[in-house]
Amino acid sequence: MPKVKPHRTKPSLDMTPMVDLAFLLVTFFMLTTKFSPEEVVVVDTPTSISEVKQPESDLITISVDKSKRVFIAIDGQNAKRTALEAMRVKYAQPKYSPEQIKDFVLMTSFGMPMNRLGQFLAESSESRKATQQPGIPLDSLDNQLGDWILNARLANPNVKAAIKGDNDADASTMQRIIQALQDKKVNRFYLVTDMENKPI
Amino acid sequence: MAEIQEKGGGGKKKGPKKNSTKIDMTPMVDLAFLLLTFFMLTTTFSKPNVMQISMPVPPETEEEQPPLKASNALTVILGPNNKVFYYDGLVREGEALPELITTDYSDKGIRKHLRERNTNPKLFVMIKPLKEARYKNMVDILDEMSITNTGAYALIKDFTPDEKKFIKEKTGIDVVAAGTGAAAPAAAAPTEAPAQ
Numbered sequence: 001m002p003k004v005k006p007h008r009t010k011p012s013l014d015m016t017p018m019v020d021l022a023f024l025l026v027t028f029f030m031l032t033t034k035f036s037p038e039e040v041v042v043v044d045t046p047t048s049i050s051e052v053k054q055p056e057s058d059l060i061t062i063s064v065d066k067s068k069r070v071f072i073a074i075d076g077q078n079a080k081r082t083a084l085e086a087m088r089v090k091y092a093q094p095k096y097s098p099e100q101i102k103d104f105v106l107m108t109s110f111g112m113p114m115n116r117l118g119q120f121l122a123e124s125s126e127s128r129k130a131t132q133q134p135g136i137p138l139d140s141l142d143n144q145l146g147d148w149i150l151n152a153r154l155a156n157p158n159v160k161a162a163i164k165g166d167n168d169a170d171a172s173t174m175q176r177i178i179q180a181l182q183d184k185k186v187n188r189f190y191l192v193t194d195m196e197n198k199p200i
Numbered sequence: 201m202a203e204i205q206e207k208g209g210g211g212k213k214k215g216p217k218k219n220s221t222k223i224d225m226t227p228m229v230d231l232a233f234l235l236l237t238f239f240m241l242t243t244t245f246s247k248p249n250v251m252q253i254s255m256p257v258p259p260e261t262e263e264e265q266p267p268l269k270a271s272n273a274l275t276v277i278l279g280p281n282n283k284v285f286y287y288d289g290l291v292r293e294g295e296a297l298p299e300l301i302t303t304d305y306s307d308k309g310i311r312k313h314l315r316e317r318n319t320n321p322k323l324f325v326m327i328k329p330l331k332e333a334r335y336k337n338m339v340d341i342l343d344e345m346s347i348t349n350t351g352a353y354a355l356i357k358d359f360t361p362d363e364k365k366f367i368k369e370k371t372g373i374d375v376v377a378a379g380t381g382a383a384a385p386a387a388a389a390p391t392e393a394p395a396q
Contacts, residue, residue, distance in 0.1 A: 019225065022232040029239030046339040049347060050251040064335070162250060167336040171278060171329035171378035174338060175357060178255065187257050190250035193339060199307060199347060 040109055040133065041065045043166045047196035054192060058158045060149060061192070062177055063109055066168040069135030070145060070177065073109035074152045075159070080105050082155035083148065090147060093118055111135040114144055138176055146180040153184065164192035251342060256354055270295075272322040275363075276310065276341060279373060280332030284310050284341070288317070291363045300370040305340045314348040325353035329378040 043063050063071040074080045084104055088096060091114035096104070100121040104110075111133040112120045120128060138145035153159055161181055165174055181189055270289040277285040284305060287298040303309035317323050327341055338355075345353050357377050359367075364375040 015225065015229065019229050019232065022229065022236055026232055026235045026239065029236065029243055033239050033243040045248065046336040048249065048251050048339055048343040050249050050343075052250050052252055054247045054250045056247075164248075165335040165339075167334065169335040170331070171333035171335060171338055172331050174335050175329065175355075175378040178355070179357075182255055182258065187255045188252065189255075190252055191339060191342070192248050192250050193343075195249050196343075 040129075041069070041071045041111065043164050044168075045164060045192050045194050046167050048191075048193035049196050049198045050193060051195075052190075054162065054190065055160060058156060058160060060152050060159055060161045061109065062145070062161065062163050064163070064165040064169040064173055064177070066166040068169060068173045069111050069133065070138055070173070071109040071111035071133070072136055072145065072148050074148075076156055077105045079152060079156035079159065083151040086151040086154065087114060087144075087147060090151075091115070091144075096121065113137050113142075138173075138180055143180060143183075145177065146183055149181060149184045149186065153186070160188075160190065161186050162190040162192050251339070251346075253342070268324055269322075272320060272324055273326065274314075274317050274323060275326045275328060277367065278327065278329040278333035278337045278341060278378075279371070280330065282334070282337060284337070285367070285371065286310065286313060291360065291366045293362055297366060300367065302371070305337065305344070310341070311344055311348060314344060314350060318348050318350055323350065323352065325350055326356050327353060328356050328359060330373065331376040331378050332373075333378060 041063050043065055057075050059073075059075045061073040061075075063073070065071070074083060081101060081104075084096070084101065087093075093114060096118060100118065103121050103125070104117075110117075110120075113134065113136065116134075120131065120133075123131070136145045136148065137143070149161065163174070163177055178189075181187075268290070270292075273288070273290050275287055275290075279285055279302075282304060283302055285300055285302050287300045289298040291297065301313075303313070314325070325345065327338075329338055342353075344350075359375050359377055367373060367375050
């Protein structure tokens with residue numbers, strides 16, 4: 001009977017194809033990734049059967065969370081800067097420092113009334129995160145949302161509006177937002193929704 | 201770190217050293233997978249869907265609108281607690297009152313009626329959210345419009361006084377249209393912890 005020789009060589013595996021694939025995927029994800037913006041407001045959107053995708057850029061997103069706070073996000077750094085300056089002049093606020101403007105431009109969505117925006121921008125980013133933002137006022141006496149929409153449109157005429165509301169936001173707030181949009185001659189806009197299967 | 205490891209120890213052997221040309225690739229592969237995981241988790245692929253809404257442009261002048269025929273009208277009222285009320289025709293003084301039906305947003309509810317009425321190509325649906333309606337209800341009803349291929353509809357704020365009285369009689373709900381009256385205190389005292 002022949003003796004069974006034990007293997008001397010280490011069990012080794014050629015990992016090259018796996019590594020190739022791993023790097024291929026890394027490259028792919030690195031090139032395609034677009035970091036999801038940090039959301040200051042949690043919005044659980046309703047579903048619809050619509051298959052239209054949200055446009056990539058030039059969008060004003062008006063978010064409404066379930067406690068009816070209104071937030072706005074403006075795409076485009078230049079448009080944001082111009083809109084902020086116009087709003088500052090309109091609401092007679094003291095001039096913002098370059099740091100404040102830079103922080104504002106880098107913020108995604110915000111829900112601060114104009115009289116508190118400057119102070120909010122002066123805070124550190126950690127304390128900003130901890131601040132409970134009250135939302136942008138939009139009643140008929142103090143319609144700052146309308147002014148933001150107007151100034152964002154003046155800064156970038158191609159801008160489109162999208163409303164991103166929470167399931168539990170109420171119809172009143174929505175009607176007010178729609179009214180604010182219509183007052184500024186925005187009669188076409190988007191409602192952001194999640195996907196739902198089309199019933200037969 | 202990354203240099204090729206040579207055999208240590210006092211080399212007593214003569215002749216050319218036989219260095220292994222293999223590099224330990226484990227750290228590199230670790231890093232590659234770490235990056236892969238990171239990018240896979242942070243990337244956002246699916247962009248949200250959007251519904252496109254076109255509101256009717258408010259007329260500049262008070263010109264006479266062509267009156268809507270009662271046979272072409274359907275009014276849908278979005279009520280509280282995910283209820284929806286609808287009636288065919290119009291509420292006008294001195295005319296027989298239509299029947300007000302309460303239903304829900306399921307496929308056997310409002311959709312069935314919309315499909316029935318949809319055979320009339322001139323159908324015009326007036327959607328009137330009450331103050332108690334949720335945003336989900338608004339999206340649901342707009343979605344029903346696209347599911348049933350109803351082309352002509354509008355979100356309407358105003359209730360006529362007759363209509364208010366009619367709904368109050370039938371359902372006992374005080375009609376306050378969404379978006380009218382005093383503004384709700386927008387999160388004057390938010391009870392929840394700040395988001396994130």
